[in-house]
Amino acid sequence: MKERSSPPTLAQRVADADLPTGPEKTALVRSMFDAIAPRYDLVNRLMTFGLDRRWRQQSARALGLPAGARVLDLACGTGDFLRILSGSGLRPLGVDLSWGMLAANHTGRPLTQADGAALPLATGSVDGVTCGYALRNFTDLAAVFAELGRVVRPGGRISLLEVAEPDHGLLLIGYRIWFRAVVPRLGGLLSDPAAYRYLPRSTAYLPATEELRAKLNEAGFSAVNRHVLSGGLSQLLTATRAGRP
Numbered sequence: 031m032k033e034r035s036s037p038p039t040l041a042q043r044v045a046d047a048d049l050p051t052g053p054e055k056t057a058l059v060r061s062m063f064d065a066i067a068p069r070y071d072l073v074n075r076l077m078t079f080g081l082d083r084r085w086r087q088q089s090a091r092a093l094g095l096p097a098g099a100r101v102l103d104l105a106c107g108t109g110d111f112l113r114i115l116s117g118s119g120l121r122p123l124g125v126d127l128s129w130g131m132l133a134a135n136h137t138g139r140p141l142t143q144a145d146g147a148a149l150p151l152a153t154g155s156v157d158g159v160t161c162g163y164a165l166r167n168f169t170d171l172a173a174v175f176a177e178l179g180r181v182v183r184p185g186g187r188i189s190l191l192e193v194a195e196p197d198h199g200l201l202l203i204g205y206r207i208w209f210r211a212v213v214p215r216l217g218g219l220l221s222d223p224a225a226y227r228y229l230p231r232s233t234a235y236l237p238a239t240e241e242l243r244a245k246l247n248e249a250g251f252s253a254v255n256r257h258v259l260s261g262g263l264s265q266l267l268t269a270t271r272a273g274r275p
């Protein structure tokens with residue numbers, strides 16, 4: 031096997047058969063989002079036909095929290111969730127790993143650079159958490175869920191949005207062509223080609239529903255529910271922090 035003298039770039043890793051893990055994954059995810067931040071919103075809108083906005087709204091509503099509740103938007107990126115949360119009368123704060131994504135965030139909301147596996151928040155300090163399309167990007171999902179279990183007060187709610195694949199039929203065929211063939215080309219034209227080749231491959235990191243449910247239970251969440259959105263194009267996991275409010 032050919033030896034590399036310097037660490038592999040994202041493009042090289044994406045071309046490799048294996049996906050990065052551990053600290054290497056964290057570093058690559060961070061540099062990838064730094065690179066795509068300026069055009070992230072544009073590519074997102076195009077590749078979801080604008081449906082991503084509706085999915086975030088559904089996710090925010092599923093929290094079921096009253097106006098004034100303090101909500102952490104984990105992996106807030108450019109801030110779409112923060113806008114929706116504040117528009118619903120909630121008090122959001124955003125955390126993200128990538129300085130580039132935070133710099134592209136124009137919401138004027140309080141933002142913090144941190145890893146979801148080590149949140150700079152006090153125990154029980156938030157009423158809820160939203161998190162959009164980031165589960166598969168976390169290096170240690172169990173550690174992130176444990177942090178959510180720590181910072182959400184008993185009785186608080188989480189609403190985690192992720193990509194999904196329709197079960198069957200024409201929608202599945204269309205989805206596969208779009209997500210695996212068109213999105214990488216579209217992203218490559220408008221933004222960073224390596225990042226948008228990585229995107230469809232990164233779904234391999236996403237555990238099956240039962241494993242996600244078990245990890246959330248282990249982190250102290252009950253009433254874990256999976257909601258299928260738009261025929262299976264996205265999925266939403268909601269849960270309640272166990273314990274007496």
Ligand SMILES: C[S@@+](CC[C@H](N)C(=O)[O-])C[C@H]1O[C@@H](n2cnc3c(N)ncnc32)[C@H](O)[C@@H]1O
Pocket residue numbers: 059060063104105106107108109110111125126127128131144145146147161162163164167168169
């Ligand atoms: C696909 S983007 C989603 C951004 C935003 N939530 C949205 O709905 O558009 C994934 C985000 O996860 C962030 N991220 C990845 N790993 C992270 C980590 N360990 N801790 C915090 N944020 C992370 C990335 O920087 C990026 O902004």
